[in-house]
Amino acid sequence: MNEGEGQLALRGLAVRPARRKATAGPEPAERLPVARVAVDMSLAHLDRPFDYLVPATADEQVVPGGRVRVRFSGQLVDGFVLARLEASEHPGKLAFLQRAVSAEAVLSTEIGTVARQVADRYAGTLADVLRLAVPPRHARAENAARTTDEPLPEVAAPAADGWQRYATGAAYLTALQDGRSPRAVWGALPGEDWPARLAEATAACVRSGRGAVLVVPDQRDLDRLDAALTAVLGDGQHVSLSAALGPEARYRRWLRASRGQVRVVAGTRAAAFAPVADLGLVAIWDDGDDLHAEPRAPYPHARQVLLTRAQHGGGAVLIGAYGRTAEAQLLIESGWAHELAADRAVVRSASPRVVPVGDERDQERDAGAMAARLPTIAWQAARKALADGAPVLVQVPRRGYLPSMSCERCRASARCSACSGPLALSSGHAVPSCRWCGRLAGDWTCSECGSRRLRAAVVGARRTAEELGRAFAGTPVRTSGRDGVLATVPAEAALVIATPGAEPVADGGYGAALLLDSWALLTRADLRASEETLRRWANAVALVRPAQRGGIVVAHADGSVPVVQALLRWDPGWHASSELADRTALGFPPAVRMASLTGRADAVADFLQAFHLPEGGEVLGPVAVSDAEDEDTERALVRVRRGAGLALAAALHQAAGVRSARKAPDPVRIQVDPSELI
Structure with missing residues (x-):
């Protein structure tokens, strides 16, 4: 073999390539080389900050409150830098940050602290709260030129007349x-x-x-x-x-x-x-x-x-x-x-006159009132306001045309033959259809009496607008609801049919307001039914002119009901005090702290096994959730005294962490102090 020739290789054996020199890894920053990062992971057992080394090349870009990318469990995930530190308490080897997304400090110390407190109160994770607190990054907006740091102009002293x-x-x-x-x-x-x-x-x-x-x-x-x-x-x-x-x-x-x-x-x-x-x-x-x-x-x-x-x-x-x-x-x-x-x-000087009327079946009616399903006093109030050139507000709790129907003969609820969902009518010329599966029910037959005739069980806003349009011929009718919400209406004679929360503001105020179908609000199976009814009525009544200018409100409700009494006197504080006293006596929020656990039956049972009930607490249920898509869905309620709220949230978070650590297949939705408690 001549000098310079390569070594002969034996047939069938591969030649091992020459070993390359190992490249040097990144060097940590000289000052404050550790970054404490809130990693964007919603798993309860990982709800804590993690320490990473800051590469020297990214020292200036990694700032407290800034966005970074880190490798976590083999994946690249987002995170926020909570702090820069001299050293870490972690005994093992720290990984380096992958990169700094932005040097913009979008998470302030105050918001970070508040987000942690909110997560602890609601048994959630910091990552979930930060998703709500900090909007997604938009590079073009972030890179826009900053304005000069000039002092903000002075604000004039506000008027105090109001x-x-x-x-x-x-x-x-x-x-x-x-x-x-x-x-x-x-x-x-x-x-x-x-x-x-x-x-x-x-x-x-x-x-x-x-x-x-x-x-x-x-x-x-x-x-x-x-x-x-x-x-x-x-x-x-x-x-x-x-x-x-x-x-x-x-x-x-x-x-x-x-x-x-x-x-x-x-x-x-x-x-x-x-x-x-x-x-x-x-x-x-x-x-x-x-x-x-x-x-x-x-x-x-x-x-x-x-x-x-x-x-x-x-x-x-x-x-x-x-x-x-x-x-x-x-x-x-x-x-x-x-x-x-x-x-x-x-x-008293600011409030309109409020007149409650009982069941419409007990009221005398004239022809116009009969056509519009209005008590006589309501029809007269609307006619007078329209004659004075003022708009009239009609609040209807249900949207749609006929959202619920029943048998004309026996009054049994009309149900779909395929899925047992409620039947509804979308217009006066439509075929009844199921609100759940959408199936047409033109061949419907009552399962109780065999009748084929339907009647309205609940009248919606669009049907109400149609009836009132006939009762007050020639008067403009405007609707405000899910299909289109009006912000304002002019100060002219018109009927404004609105669902709760969609009432437009009238220039100069409404001359009259009619609050229909109070039973739809008061008979809801909800802890807050009475409170919510008064809130919706008060928001509508507040848009009506004072009684000194002829403003009148007709509430289709029994005047002896406490919520109606609160409306008559315009005393929501009295009603809230009474409501709070009742909830205190019965052990309902906000007098106590309560959490709901919702999920499949086996998942809720598994959660309760991992859950350590705080001292003095109690578990109610679980019971089946009737309106859930999955028939196997159950809900359990956990109740503790108000002072044990943080202990309850911590126990719920710990139980969720146990299940997430062992990768439990079915989730359980945890809601602390839910807004709806049925």
Whole structure:
């Protein structure tokens, strides 16, 4: 073999390639080389921060509150940097961060702390709460040029005329402007311009050098509040956040608050986590609206998120509504907040006349009232208001045409022959169909008596509009509901048919309001049926002119019912106090803390085996969930005294961690203090 020739290889044996030199791995940052990261993993047994090494090449990009990518259990996942540390308490070897997504500090220390407290209260994980608190990143919005760090302009002192109608309203504004933190539950008067009052309270807080977060139920309310804030604070002093915005626009506005370019954020429930520095005021309007309850785990309520922020940062609180929840009443009776209400003389001067009527079958009717299924007094009130050129509001609890039907002969509920779902009629010329499976039921026959004729069991908003259109011929009829929600209506004679929550605001107020089918609200199998009925009625009554200007409300309900009495006197505080006393005696929230566990029967049983009940607690059930898609679905309730709420949440979280660690196949939905308790 000549020099320089390669070594001969034996036939059938492979030549081992030359071993390469090992490349040097990344070097950790010289200063604060450890990053504590909240990894985006929703598994309960992994609900804790993890430590990673910071590569020297990414030292400047890895900042507390910034987004990073890390390798976790063989996968690349997102995370937030909670802190930079000199050393880790982990005894083993630390892995390096994969990369820094952004050097933008989107998770402030305050929001991180509040998110942890919310997760602990609702037996959830920090990752789930952070998904609600911090919107997804949009690179183009984040990379936009920052504005110069100029001081924010001064805000003029707000007018106090509107707040002076309330006994301590002016004092509340003064306390905000002086930098103090008053906490109040505000019972708004009928006809109150609540967006203007919230804007004035915000202006008083901003004048003290602090920020504010305001939360409303829906986009219509946000549009009104946005206009009021602009009028009182001026342009560019606040941002509005809602799901209606696109991802880029929403993130751009959110960044303005995060970067300190605005001190005021208004929005729907997700805005409760808005990153406002030096938070001096948190406010929520109509806290009883179910839109404030987050439908995603861990199902926090916007009111509780705001109260947690106020408690953490020492800010002022303003909970306002026309009605009042038992939770708000508990804050008053416990001394945590004070009541901000008007004197009875002021209430009487601002309220319309409320007239309750009993069952319509006991009322005399004329031809027009018979056609419109209205008691005589309601028909007369509507006719007078229309003659005066004022719009008339008609609140109907159910949407659709005929959402429920029954046998004309024996009154048995009409059910689908295929799935036993309820039959409904979508229009006067449609064929009855099943609300569950959609099957047409043109050949329906009653299983009880054999009749083939159907009658209306429940009349919806569209059928009501059709009937009233015939009763008041020539009068414009407008509808507001799921198919289209009106924001406002002009001050002219018209019938406005609306479902609860979709009532438009009338210029100058409605001349009359008719509250129909009260039984549909009061007979619901729900702990909050009475409270919710008063809330919906109060929101409608508040849109009617005062009695001094001829405003009248006809409530189709028995006048002896407590909720009707509260409406007659416009005294939601009395009703809330009575409701809270009843729940305390019966052991229901908010007097106690309660959690619901929902899932397949075997999954709920498995969860209860892993669950350690706090001392003094009790488990109710489980029982079958009648309205669930899966017939095997069950629900158990766990009840403890109010002071053991955190212990209950910790025990629930621990049991969920045990099941997630052993990869239990069927999930169990945990809801602490659920908004609906059937």
